[in-house]
Amino acid sequence: MPSSKQWLGAGLVALASSAQAAPSTEELQKQIDALQRSVEALQQQLQETRRAETTVTPPKGGDILASQTSSQPASIATKEDVDGLRSDLENYKYEQQRNRETKTALSSRALTIGGSVQARATYQDVPTRAGSTAVADDRYSSFDVPQATLNFSGSLYRDYAEGRNLDYRLAFAYAKNTPANNNSQFNVTDAYLRYSPFPTVTGLEEPKLTLTLGQQQIPFGLEAQVGEELRPVINSAQFLNGLGVGTRQIGLIVRGDYDPYVDYGFNYRAPLLEYAVGVVNGNGPNKSDDNSDKDWIARAALTLPVDYNSLFRELKLGASYYKGSKNLTRTAGGVTSVVDQGKSDRFGFDIYYNHDPFGFTYELAQGSDETLNGPDVKSRGQYLTLFYTFGEQWVKSFRGQAKYDDWWPKSYQLFTRWDQWDPNRDVAKDKTTISTGGLNVFFAETTKFQLNVSHTDYEEDNRESENQYLAQFQFGF
């Protein structure tokens, strides 16, 4: 089939030759036919071009190797294209600005809002009335919201060059009234400023140092400080409350590390020494000091300097010491008064090993509290937790993989814990031992389902042992 150019040429030649002499009717008819064929060929070519521009077959898997080897010439943007793009851009800018002003929460400084909520169902085989209204009957089961927190954090000064930032954090936690009523309290838990004198963005090999002033968690042991990776149980270890090392304190605490073992090939950092020293009021959160003595705290932890791929990765030993004092009081004639200050010291030792998919934590904590009349009260708590994870929840690189959707690696963590608390080692039969087994199901980035079954054994003669069953959703935002 002749191409359109040939037909067009033929038509033009016919026209040109016709100019030489007066054409006959037959010749004119031939010229018209030639022109008509040229026009038809051009129309056909135009049609094919349009079809090529409008029909795009998306590639199907490996088909592209065979079917898309003849690439189309690159299109050139026209003035209309550029004007359209400019118009779209202007619309986008307007919409962004309008949304920012009318539909976006603004703050005077960079702000991150977060929080967590727990929704729990409990059943125990020994009746209780705890946590309810003053007039209540025994119960065996309950639905509860044991925790709801809200926190705000950000930088007051951000050092883009080296990351010597001045950060802040303000956190609140819901708490029931005692006895409970329909209202709740909303207490400040964290309220502090934190400054990083050392660079924080220059590399993993740099040591870290922070100074934190305000109300904060104290660096004692593992249980109160570590993330959920190492704390799979719903209820905290007993000694946290028993020794008071789980409560917030107000003061100044310096935290840092030294000689980090860095394995850039795995993006792994394990400081040989982590340390913390600080001074706090010692009488808990949300109040001024209750005496002139300050409490002192020190903690050191050593992590084995080995490669990420080593069997001994994340094997850490730590020791904590809290040198405290408390008011010793006497009540006479209905009036309680401070007589003196007595020591209230805490010592702890901890070890953890975390080599995905398995790991363990062990912690021992002792307290020594002076009394006004009588010997010091020596208390001791300890626990051992073993855990095993099916899934990739704790493999940082895997859970950080590139994905379009809200993907998260589903993981199942089995654990068991043995937890013992002896409030006074000089008193016989006062220990409480809790054995817990459970399962954590991680199914979204900040949400998990927890199932705990625990048996609490009281040594006291007049107290019955009990079994407790907890099912809980914990979600963060």
Added chain:
Amino acid sequence: MLRIKLFAALLGVTASLFTLPGSALAEEKPAVIRFAIPGAGTGGRPITGGSYLSTAHLTGALEQEFKHDAIKVQWTLYPGAGPAVNESFASGLVDFSGHGDLPIIVGRSTGLKHKVILSYSRFGNLYFVVPVDSPAKTLADLKGKRISVFKGTAGQLQLNRLFEKFGFTEKDFKVVSMNTDTTKSALATKDIDGAIITPFDLQARGVARVLLEIKDDPKLTAPASIWVSEEFEKKYPQITQRVVTALLKVAHWNSDEKNRKEAFKLWSQSGTAYDDYLKSWESYTLKERSTPLLDDYYVASIQKSIEEARRYKLIRRDVSTDGWFEPKYLNQALKDLKLENYWDRYDVAGNKLPNKLAQQ
């Protein structure tokens, strides 16, 4: 007589079946082949470009190969690049992956067990880029300044080679770790003073300029590797062969000049501009940069990288290459696809050798 011959033939076939090694009979099939890519597209999107491995992912070449075997191909793209692949592999989550020279060497130095089966992505130009208004005229002018590199990746080794070429070490600069996206932003905001990066989109935006451009220096660049875990290779040698053969087909397509624009279009889905590929590949043939061969240059280059990594103190112990490279799958695929002479071979210095039959 015919019946006797038929019986004898059947008997022979049956006997030969029993004498075949177990692997040749019916190799156990994996339910899934877990392929890792050390990188992600702009903004962390699960698409990369720049190599035939990316093309294999984008075109579903492996999925096509295994679709009749009920074997799923799972691609995992890691924004944390090579170090992130190492972490996942150490947790038993990867069967095959691509890797730049430094992370694969670090992995082997710490005991990760893999076999190198293919080479991919070699050569290329090096651009050292600074903020557009930087007063620096030479690398020496940046002494003590902040230079970014994605530590633990092949880029760190390349940066050290560049420093060494001009008589410097990392200690002469403040070298900070950033990924590609962050580096581009930091150049625009002048939070860093320089980096090795493809400059074209930054230049187009008027935020950066090229301080140093080094074209085609095989001593500064190093080929990347595709590996299979020793466990997978030992358990599924036939599947490994099919993976290699399928990848070789893609490498062949990716080496054909008539597919240049199509390949760049595919890759530009990653967020890197089409124009970036056009410009950064314009002085190379596709064959040069997409060769899968484990030739003399590949072997010498990895050995050189090991020595450099040790010299720059990026690894803590020596790495032996004994038994690391496994070219039998590549050779078989080259033979099956009749591509033995398709790609050029390069000598230890990166110079093209006269074409000859495969001798690997």
